Amino acid sequence: MSREIDELLPERPEARLRIYAWSPNDPPAEYVGLLKVGQTTKADVNARIRESQGQMQQAYTLHVDELAERGDGSIFRDSDVRQRLVNKGFENPIFGSAREWMRCTPEDVRTAITELRTGVKLSGTHHETFPMRxxxxxxxxxxxxxxxxxxxxxxxxxxxxxxxxxxxxxxxxxxxxxxxxxxxxxxxxxxxxxxxxxxxxxxxxxxxxxxxxxxxxxxxxxxxxxxxxxxxxxxxxxxxxxxxxxxxxxxxxxxxxxxxxxxxxxxxxxxxxxxxxxxxxxxxxxxxxxxxxxxxxxxxxxxxxxxxx
The missing domain is CATH 3.40.50.10810 (Tandem AAA-ATPase domain)
Structure with a gap:
């Protein structure tokens, strides 16, 4: 007995928005101390980063890879994360049309993500929210x-x-x-x-x-x-x-x-x-x-x- 096509094909995973931050391992002088904060619905964040680099592939370090979701299911975007960082006093230098670069640390990015998830403003790098076991x-x-x-x-x-x-x-x-x-x-x-x-x-x-x-x-x-x-x-x-x-x-x-x-x-x-x-x-x-x-x-x-x- 033949089976329906939907039964034969694996279920397509639901696309979920992710926030990431990376930095080149050997950056030009003007990029030293900067992180590129972006977003993607790709399950493999590294694939998105390589795609964004085009033919100019370079070695890099992925520092942050987090779901852009709140507890109620709503989402926030990379622009929200960057704006939160700007509001906290971090520099957002613009290189031509590129607006994704932030002068901050990975912990600062995680803290901004936690703030957007919880709606609570935090000081320093208080980004962890795990409960006691x-x-x-x-x-x-x-x-x-x-x-x-x-x-x-x-x-x-x-x-x-x-x-x-x-x-x-x-x-x-x-x-x-x-x-x-x-x-x-x-x-x-x-x-x-x-x-x-x-x-x-x-x-x-x-x-x-x-x-x-x-x-x-x-x-x-x-x-x-x-x-x-x-x-x-x-x-x-x-x-x-x-x-x-x-x-x-x-x-x-x-x-x-x-x-x-x-x-x-x-x-x-x-x-x-x-x-x-x-x-x-x-x-x-x-x-x-x-x-x-x-x-x-x-x-x-x-x-x-x-x-x-």
Whole structure:
């Protein structure tokens, strides 16, 4: 029995508009620092880019490839993305009839796309919108519930909670979500492994949930005294530096005195297992005249403590 032609031919995929941004690998001087922001309904964005180059094919890097769709099914266009970038202060140089070039970063393009998707204006490069995973939600809710139960009994208590997080758990993102749930405005992150700073900074500065939050560390420079008082502040530092003492005087380092005088809403000890029980680490918690337990030191300058194992 013969079959209808429509049954024999594969279903044609629905064309969906995509926004892309690319840059030539070896650009002329006037194109250095520019991205070409365009759109296509081709499933293969690279095919569209090669098509647009014509016979003058050149090596390039595709930086952004995103659907141009909102949650309600409506779409926006590449011109909308470029206009949003212009409104944010980015340059849109015109080369003849070419209007697609923008002087910005891929993260800036993604942020503009997120703004057009959500209708929310964002600062910096807060373009990520992914939600917490189920296990992260569980961890945050358990910690929040415990903190609030302790504060209900004693408003001045310093509750402590341990997250024994496995690799790839997403502890930095979950920690920030906990801080947001708790309404923390001053968050101190103390790590035993300074190399993890990039993750703490990237998660804060890329996700839309933390738009308006401030990140400072010795690497970024700046002082908490110069930060906006009404916006949440995260300060990242190494355990060895922030809690260390001057070898000559035995006193807290002058540049870090503010750490001990600031009333932190939340203190997070990261990578705790790397050095918490070493003698050098214990010495940092101990005074000259009396031995102070680690939890007592934490109580001196914060309202809550989360330890990330």
């Amino acid at each position: 189920r296990e992260q939600v569980s961890a945050v809710e358990k910690a929040q519930g415990y903190f609030e139960s302790i504060w209900a009994e004693d408003y001045h208590a310093v509750p402590r909670f341990l997250w024994n997080a496995k690799m790839r758990f997403g502890k930095t993102f979950a920690s920030y979500q906990l801080a947001k749930r708790l309404g923390a405005k001053r968050i101190l992150v103390v790590t035993f492994k300074p190399a993890v700073e990039d993750a703490w900074q990237t998660d804060l500065e890329s996700h839309a949930d933390f738009d308006g939050w401030q990140y400072l560390s010795s690497a970024t420079g700046g002082s908490p005294d110069d930060a906006y008082k009404t916006r949440p502040l995260v300060y990242f530092g190494s355990f060895q530096d922030l809690l260390g003492r001057d070898r000559k005087t035995g006193l807290i380092k002058a540049k870090n005195e503010w750490v001990h005088t600031t009333n932190w809403d939340l203190v997070i000890f990261d990578e705790y297992h790397f050095g918490a029980w070493r003698e050098s680490a214990k010495d940092l918690f101990e005074g000259e005249d009396e031995k102070v337990k680690q939890k007592e030191l934490a109580a001196e300058y914060n309202d809550g403590l989360v330890v990330l194992g």
